[in-house]
Structure formats: C-alpha cells, structure tokens
Amino acid sequence: MTPALVCATAEIAINRFLRLENSVIEDCARLSGRIMQISLPSENLKLAIEFIDSGVRVLPEAPSAADVAISGTPTALFAAMKNTGGGALPSGLQIEGDVELLEKFRSMVTKVGFDPEEWMVPMLGGAAAHRLSSGLKQLFGWSQINSKRMADHTAEYLREESYDLARGRDVSHWMDEVDRTRDSLDRLEARLNLLEAGYETGGAI
Amino acid sequence: MSDQPKDNDTTHFGYQQVPKTEKHKRVAGVFDSVASKYDLMNDLMSMGVHRLWKRFVIDLAGVRAGEKVLDVAGGTGDLSREFHKQVGPRGLVVLSDINASMLQEGRKRLADKGVVNLPIVQANAECLPFEEGSFDCITIGFGLRNVTDKDAALRSMCRALKPGGRLLILEFSKPTSAGLSKIYDQYSFKLLPLMGKLVANDEESYRYLAESIRMHPDQDTLKAMMDKAGFGRTQVYNMTGGVVAVHRGFRFE
Numbered sequence: 330m331t332p333a334l335v336c337a338t339a340e341i342a343i344n345r346f347l348r349l350e351n352s353v354i355e356d357c358a359r360l361s362g363r364i365m366q367i368s369l370p371s372e373n374l375k376l377a378i379e380f381i382d383s384g385v386r387v388l389p390e391a392p393s394a395a396d397v398a399i400s401g402t403p404t405a406l407f408a409a410m411k412n413t414g415g416g417a418l419p420s421g422l423q424i425e426g427d428v429e430l431l432e433k434f435r436s437m438v439t440k441v442g443f444d445p446e447e448w449m450v451p452m453l454g455g456a457a458a459h460r461l462s463s464g465l466k467q468l469f470g471w472s473q474i475n476s477k478r479m480a481d482h483t484a485e486y487l488r489e490e491s492y493d494l495a496r497g498r499d500v501s502h503w504m505d506e507v508d509r510t511r512d513s514l515d516r517l518e519a520r521l522n523l524l525e526a527g528y529e530t531g532g533a534i
Numbered sequence: 535m536s537d538q539p540k541d542n543d544t545t546h547f548g549y550q551q552v553p554k555t556e557k558h559k560r561v562a563g564v565f566d567s568v569a570s571k572y573d574l575m576n577d578l579m580s581m582g583v584h585r586l587w588k589r590f591v592i593d594l595a596g597v598r599a600g601e602k603v604l605d606v607a608g609g610t611g612d613l614s615r616e617f618h619k620q621v622g623p624r625g626l627v628v629l630s631d632i633n634a635s636m637l638q639e640g641r642k643r644l645a646d647k648g649v650v651n652l653p654i655v656q657a658n659a660e661c662l663p664f665e666e667g668s669f670d671c672i673t674i675g676f677g678l679r680n681v682t683d684k685d686a687a688l689r690s691m692c693r694a695l696k697p698g699g700r701l702l703i704l705e706f707s708k709p710t711s712a713g714l715s716k717i718y719d720q721y722s723f724k725l726l727p728l729m730g731k732l733v734a735n736d737e738e739s740y741r742y743l744a745e746s747i748r749m750h751p752d753q754d755t756l757k758a759m760m761d762k763a764g765f766g767r768t769q770v771y772n773m774t775g776g777v778v779a780v781h782r783g784f785r786f787e
Contacts, residue, residue: 333771341593348598379767382698383598383670392767 331376331389339376340387347384350441356433358382363430366395369403378434397426410438545682548745557682558658562633564739565609565680569635571734573610573643578729587778591673591704592616594771594782600624601670604694606659606687607631607677611640611649617673618649628669630655630662631677659687667696675704679750688763695785701765703781708752710776718777722747753779 360380377391405421449458487494599622605614614629709715722744730740765783
C-alpha cells in the first residue's frame with residue numbers, strides 16, 4: 330500500500346496547483362465523489378484521487394469502485410499531463426473505465442497551466458520572482474539548446490566518424506535491398522515449384 | 535452506598551486515576567502553570583520539529599479563502615494565525631481553548647503578530663458552543679489527550695462541522711519502531727521533566743505531559759474512535775516515526 334505521507338504530499342501538491350485557478354475548483358466540485366485510480370507498477374505505487382468540493386483527496390486505496398483506472402510508467406503519466414492540448418494519450422498508459430473523467434482532469438491541468446513566476450511571487454515578491462523566472466527560463470532554454478546540439482553532434486560522430494550508427498538513407502537503401510532480395514527469392518521459389526511440378530507430371534514446362 | 539468513585543467515574547491523569555470531575559481542574563492547573571513558557575518549551579522539547587508538524591497540518595487542512603475554521607485547544611494560536619492568513623477577509627477563524635491562561639497567552643501572541651480581529655472563545659471541546667454545521671475545518675493540535683471524554687469531544691467536533699468538512703487531529707502517538715520507542719521513553723521520562731524544571735521551573739507538569747502521551751490512544755485506536763464518532767475517509771499520517779500522528783476525517787452527513 331502506498332504510504333499515507335506520499336498520498337498527503339501528492340494531495341497537497343495537486344490541490345495547491347489546482348487552486349491557482351478558481352474555476353478549476355468549481356470543476357472539481359462538479360465531479361465530487363468521482364474517483365481516478367492511478368497505478369505505477371514500476372514504482373509499486375497505487376493511489377486513488379477522489380474529487381471533492383475543495384479540490385481532490387488522495388487516498389492509498391479507492392474507497393469505492395474507481396470510475397477510471399490508469400496504469401503505466403511515471404514518464405507516460407507525466408507526458409499525459411504535460412501534453413494536454415487535446416492530443417492523444419501517450420502510449421504506455423493502460424486506461425480502463427471512464428476515459429472522459431481523465432480527459433476532464435487533463436483539461437483542468439491545461440486550464441491552470443504552469444507559470445513559475447506566479448508560484449514564486451508570494452515567497453520572493455513580484456520583481457525578484459520575475460527576474461528569477463526569466464533567468465530560469467533562459468537557463469532552461471540554453472540547456473535545452475545545448476542538449477539538442479550535443480545529441481546531434483554525438484549522433485553525427487557515431488555516423489560519420491566511428492561508423493557505429495548507419496545513416497538514415499543507408500538504412501532505407503538496405504531495407505529496399507532486403508525487400509528486393511526477398512521478392513527475388515519468392516519468384517525463384519515459385520519457379521522451382523513449377524519446375525518440380527512439371528518434372529513429376531512429365532509434362533512440358 | 536459507597537462514597538468511593540466507581541471505575542467508570544474515574545479517568546487517567548497521566549498515570550494516576552482521578553475522578554472525571556477532577557481531571558479538568560488538574561489539567562487546567564498544568565496549563566496555567568506552563569502557559570507563559572509553552573512555546574519556548576515546545577521548541578526545546580521537540581528541537582523545533584513541532585513547527586514542521588504544524589506546517590504539515592496546515593498544508594493538509596488545505597484551507598481556502600472564505601472558509602470557516604475552528605482551532606480547538608488552540609492555546610497560543612500558532613495554527614489560528616496561519617489559518618487567518620489563508621481564509622482572508624471573507625473567512626473566519628475561531629480560536630478556542632478550555633484554559634483561560636492559554637487563551638490569554640494566545641491573544642497576546644496574536645496581537646504581537648498583528649492579528650487582532652480573531653474571535654477567541656473559552657470552550658470545552660466535549661460540548662462546543664457552536665451551531666451544528668458551522669465550520670469547514672476543525673483542528674485540534676496537541677489538545678485531545680488532555681480532554682476527559684475524548685469520544686464526546688469527537689462527536690461534538692463532528693457536529694460542529696459542515697457536511698464535507700474535515701477534522702485534523704495533531705497529537706503525540708505511538709512510535710512505530712521498538713528502537714525509537716526506547717529512546718523516546720528515556721527522553722520523555724528523564725530529559726523532558728528535567729528541561730521542565732530548568733526552563734519553566736515546573737518538573738511535575740512536564741512529567742504529566744510525558745505520562746499523558748503514554749495514556750493517549752494509539753493511531754489505530756484513535757482512528758476507530760473517529761469512525762465511531764461519525765467521521766469517514768479517516769486517515770492516519772505518522773510523522774517522526776510515529777512519535778506524532780495526524781488523523782484526518784471527514785463529516786459526510
């Protein structure tokens with residue numbers, strides 16, 4: 330069973346996030362009593378999220394049958410919550426039950442959005458929060474660009490210098506050749522079958 | 535007929551059995567004595583960790599702007615002050631305690647922090663003087679173990695909650711590991727009264743605090759009591775290895 334403190338931490342975090350947008354709490358109230366069960370088998374975690382008037386309640390076990398049960402990896406679950414712009418659910422998630430409830434929760438997450446500056450204002454004040462938020466955004470942007478650049482350079486080295494990786498067009502060419510060889514083999518096999526059949530019956534080919 | 539009190543007319547006061555009618559006076563005596571040094575002693579006894587325990591209760595309570603909160607046995611008003619910020623001008627926080635000395639100390643501390651418009655009520659948790667369904671959230675921090683009739687107090691708090699409202703009980707409880715339990719025993723029966731003697735010049739009161747913690751129901755028993763009193767979705771959150779536990783339950787009807 331998931332430790333109660335993990336549930337409490339999850340509940341506090343989710344509620345703090347949802348309460349950034351008042352209309353989302355009204356949405357929660359409309360769904361009051363409905364339950365989503367989330368399982369992360371890789372982490373041996375299972376918890377139930379029950380909608381209540383003031384947000385959500387997170388429990389180690391669903392108090393009654395869950396309306397929707399979601400199971401998958403933490404990455405897939407995170408991706409499902411991150412890409413909430415009406416896109417499809419990521420692969421690697423198993424969903425049983427009322428998918429609409431999950432979609433409603435995803436739309437709540439979209440409605441709230443994520444603005445780090447808003448989170449920092451009560452702690453640091455407006456000006457400092459703005460500066461820190463801008464700095465962090467620049468830092469993350471720089472990290473992302475550099476990570477992508479490093480991945481590109483590594484791939485290029487492995488393709489062009491060490492020849493450990495094949496280039497895309499070489500792989501495509503090789504696959505075409507394999508297809509062509511398979512087709513030739515099939516034709517040869519058919520031809521041989523025909524020859525054998527003619528030999529057995531003594532007829533002309 | 536004998537004048538001796540029957541077993542069901544007595545209750546524990548620390549490790550002593552005293553008539554139920556007397557416990558109230560004795561507990562009042564303890565808190566009259568420790569009121570002025572209460573917060574300082576809390577900091578010393580818990581090495582400051584009591585602030586984290588209270589922070590957890592505040593976060594778990596999830597109080598929103600406009601809500602009505604009752605802080606039972608609120609004493610020096612730590613929880614009330616935080617809830618006061620959270621409920622905002624549209625909400626209401628009531629600080630209540632059975633002990634006048636503690637409330638006086640609480641009023642003084644709240645005023646020092648600039649909180650002056652908060653109602654303060656001297657009330658017994660067993661029979662709270664509020665209409666049924668008055669509050670969205672009730673908390674009782676380190677107070678339930680001093681209540682004579684805990685079942686009555688739980689019923690009374692349940693009655694004062696609105697349907698859907700929650701009760702959070704922060705209280706000392708039973709350590710979950712035997713090793714910690716031994717260390718904790720040594721600490722609370724030897725070091726704690728000594729600190730009480732040195733800092734508050736009151737060894738007996740702090741011995742009572744240690745004894746009252748041992749006599750308080752453990753996690754599962756208190757959870758069962760809450761369920762019996764009418765709470766639902768009751769959950770227990772152990773902290774610091776079970777030295778302290780938060781019980782949370784909701785009123786459903």
